[in-house]
Amino acid sequence: MTTRLPSLLLVGGGRMGSAMLAGWREQGLTAAVVVDPSPGAAALAGDGVTVVASAADIPAGFVPEAVVLAVKPQMAAEALPAYARFAGHAVFISIMAGKTIHAVGAMLGVKAAVVRAMPNTPASVRQGITVAVRSAHVSARQTELAQDLLAATGAFAWVEDENLLDPVTAISGGGPAYVFLLTELLEQAGLDQGLPPALARQMARQTVIGSAALLAASDEEAANLRIAVTSPKGTTERALAVLRADDAWPKTFREAIQAATERSRELSG
Ligand SMILES: NC(=O)c1ccc[n+]([C@@H]2O[C@H](COP(=O)([O-])OP(=O)(O)OC[C@H]3O[C@@H](n4cnc5c(N)ncnc54)[C@H](OP(=O)(O)O)[C@@H]3O)[C@@H](O)[C@H]2O)c1
Incomplete structure (x- = not known):
């Protein structure tokens, strides 16, 4: 309507x-x-x-x-x-x-x-x-x-x-920038692993697009969709262990959102 x-x-x-x-x-x-x-x-x-x-x-x-x-x-x-x-x-x-x-x-x-x-x-x-x-x-x-x-x-x-x-x-206003950065980083990591540039780009983009579409189409929590990709002792589990080692991604995200929130407060001052 x-x-x-x-x-x-x-x-x-x-x-x-x-x-x-x-x-x-x-x-x-x-x-x-x-x-x-x-x-x-x-x-x-x-x-x-x-x-x-x-x-x-x-x-x-x-x-x-x-x-x-x-x-x-x-x-x-x-x-x-x-x-x-x-x-x-x-x-x-x-x-x-x-x-x-x-x-x-x-x-x-x-x-x-x-x-x-x-x-x-x-x-x-x-x-x-x-x-x-x-x-x-x-x-x-x-x-x-x-x-x-x-x-x-x-x-x-x-x-x-x-x-x-x-x-x-900090979260939704700037959020698309973090998702686009993730897309860039996935593409770069693909290049570092020797993938042809066009394929690295296509894989990074379509993985973000497809994941967002799956999230939109599903009633599942994001955590459950993540678990569905993560076989015990498999490759994704190994990558997630790196992203979470020493609280790496969780800490970085908390700090990034805190910094953006503080910047928003500064702008209001
Ligand atoms: N970008 C985002 O993702 C986003 C998200 C949420 C909120 N915002 C907010 O949206 C606002 C605009 O951000 P933006 O990224 O769209 O910036 P932007 O691309 O620089 O757009 C601002 C536009 O306003 C024009 N402008 C300058 N002086 C003007 C005047 N006196 N009267 C009318 N127009 C004038 C600028 O022209 P010139 O380029 O010629 O100066 C430019 O085209 C900001 O306050 C920002 O906080 C942005």
Whole structure:
């Protein structure tokens, strides 16, 4: 079933903004304006999507129901005040890492209805996951609009405690990068073992793709799917023993997620 998506203003059509836009397009986005000054952004136009270089160029009659803020956090102070004029009716959805609801509200007017959301790039193929928190100024109707928009790019969940957005940023916001690094490392390890480059690449990619598809198709826990590959005294068991020796992967992952969570907190400071 397709949901009617709200009329949308997307501020920042870069990697994450364009990934979400691709997901919305698949879901039948009707009216959208993208503000992005970079020359590459023009390619996002078409199928009801207009691209302009600055807030001043937004067509006069365009009244967005939702404004998605997808610029880099360090651009926020310069970019956001131009959108305060929509604060009377639109819900603002900020996907900027580490920018608190309070900080975004301060740039748009304290009464602005702000949703802080953390998506990830699989949104472009509607396989993302977005976790969001909303300010007290967001009405029931705006909550519904924001949820329709964010759930159109994949899985979606609300949280009540804004502090949880820091570990969310570390785990699902950045998570695709860790999976892609794993793909790169598998390919490199294949090369090191003498596999032909094209085959090493294909094996690494298809193993990650196939494992994700199996996880999606199965009701089993990830641990059980792992155990199903691991024959006692076999080759996989030997590899897993290396990955877990001295707590290697578990420790590295805990530390990596801790570092990213702390960075998200620093950005909010
Ligand atoms: N990438 C991810 O996986 C991911 C995941 C979750 C959340 N996020 C968040 O998403 C936001 C965008 O990240 P990104 O990776 O998509 O960055 P990005 O690729 O650099 O995209 C930002 C875009 O905004 C444009 N821009 C700069 N100033 C602007 C302005 N005043 N008005 C409108 N557009 C402007 C940039 O153009 P120029 O290149 O010409 O400066 C660029 O096209 C960040 O706040 C980040 O924390 C990203």
